[in-house]
Amino acid sequence: MILTVALNLAIDRSVMVPNLALGRRHRSVDSTMVAGGKGVNVARALSRLGSPVIATGFVGGLNGEQVVSQLERERIMTDFTPITDETRFNLAIVEPATGEQTEVNERGPMITPDEAEAFVERLDYLAGGASICVLAGSLPPGLDEDFYARLVGILKRREVEVVLDADGGPMAEGMRAGPSVITPNRVEAEELVGREFETVDEIAGAIPELVTAGPARAIITLPDGCVAGLDGPDGEVLVRASIESLEARSRGGAGDAFVAGYVAGRHRGLDPKGCLALGVACGAESTQHFGAGIVDPHEAERLASEVELEEVGSAASTI
Numbered sequence: 001m002i003l004t005v006a007l008n009l010a011i012d013r014s015v016m017v018p019n020l021a022l023g024r025r026h027r028s029v030d031s032t033m034v035a036g037g038k039g040v041n042v043a044r045a046l047s048r049l050g051s052p053v054i055a056t057g058f059v060g061g062l063n064g065e066q067v068v069s070q071l072e073r074e075r076i077m078t079d080f081t082p083i084t085d086e087t088r089f090n091l092a093i094v095e096p097a098t099g100e101q102t103e104v105n106e107r108g109p110m111i112t113p114d115e116a117e118a119f120v121e122r123l124d125y126l127a128g129g130a131s132i133c134v135l136a137g138s139l140p141p142g143l144d145e146d147f148y149a150r151l152v153g154i155l156k157r158r159e160v161e162v163v164l165d166a167d168g169g170p171m172a173e174g175m176r177a178g179p180s181v182i183t184p185n186r187v188e189a190e191e192l193v194g195r196e197f198e199t200v201d202e203i204a205g206a207i208p209e210l211v212t213a214g215p216a217r218a219i220i221t222l223p224d225g226c227v228a229g230l231d232g233p234d235g236e237v238l239v240r241a242s243i244e245s246l247e248a249r250s251r252g253g254a255g256d257a258f259v260a261g262y263v264a265g266r267h268r269g270l271d272p273k274g275c276l277a278l279g280v281a282c283g284a285e286s287t288q289h290f291g292a293g294i295v296d297p298h299e300a301e302r303l304a305s306e307v308e309l310e311e312v313g314s315a316a317s318t319i
């Protein structure tokens with residue numbers, strides 16, 4: 001079983017509004033509502049890829065009920081910890097002519113210490129039946145910045161493989177606790193090492209540096225693939241995976257689809273390069289659909305066979 005942790009999930013509502021102007025009353029011409037948040041997007045993509053997954057996290061209030069019933073409709077298994085405060089509501093206003101999007105995202109509900117403890121206990125229990133767990137997205141108010149680090153420790157004791165995809169302080173603290181893999185995008189990786197990258201060699205050079213901080217493996221996603229450190233016969237090798245850039249219909253959630261593809265590959269027992277290829281393919285395929293975490297599994301398999309993999313050096317040569 002795969003677990004995904006969505007601590008700050010959301011109701012994502014998109015409304016189509018022509019000619020948005022501040023201070024005026026508008027009529028929307030169309031609207032959609034989906035359950036969102038990175039952990040939920042990863043769960044959705046995993047479910048579409050046919051992998052067994054349970055989405056966990058906090059839900060509260062009427063928005064929380066909507067998230068749960070939406071996920072039930074999508075046949076995604078859930079095991080959420082109830083909270084008193086209301087699950088957040090994110091609004092995106094889309095201009096139909098250009099697709100330009102204006103977003104208003106709430107910070108999220110206040111989590112009390114008792115609620116945090118209840119979640120930790122529940123995750124510890126669920127971890128007993130899981131082989132992989134994805135920790136993804138921002139932390140809601142009330143949780144300490146080292147909350148992911150704490151979850152990594154609990155999951156490791158249960159011998160669960162942990163994938164961490166976050167940014168800022170929670171990512172920096174979480175990676176020191178030694179997750180199995182971190183998956184920052186380029187900008188997030190730049191923040192973690194404290195400098196900007198100019199070339200692919202410089203991006204590859206950051207992988208051993210990230211690994212020194214704690215995670216067993218690091219993958220940096222790029223708009224056309226990723227760079228990762230993998231085990232080779234003579235130690236760690238750096239691998240670049242590339243895919244032809246597709247014209248994106250929707251950009252949101254490509255990173256979440258990448259994580260889902262990589263994790264689905266791990267769960268199926270694919271070799272390390274196969275897992276990267278499936279991740280990159282799912283990231284690419286997801287750009288062809290509106291709605292985060294939507295992936296066509298057959299197209300993803302086809303694209304995975306087109307992903308090019310090349311070794312770009314050994315970790316030892318770049319330290």
Ligand SMILES: Nc1ncnc2c1ncn2[C@@H]1O[C@H](COP(=O)(O)OP(=O)(O)OP(=O)(O)O)[C@@H](O)[C@H]1O
Nearest residue numbers: 185221222223224225245246253254255256283284
């Ligand atoms: N236009 C595209 N064409 C092909 N592949 C793409 C495209 N956009 C993204 N991808 C793939 O999706 C994966 C993740 O992309 P990216 O690094 O942009 O994620 P991200 O910035 O973390 O996104 P998110 O907003 O979901 O967190 C990459 O491995 C990349 O191969």
Ligand SMILES: [Mg+2]
Nearest residue numbers: 165185255256
């Ligand atoms: Mg991302």
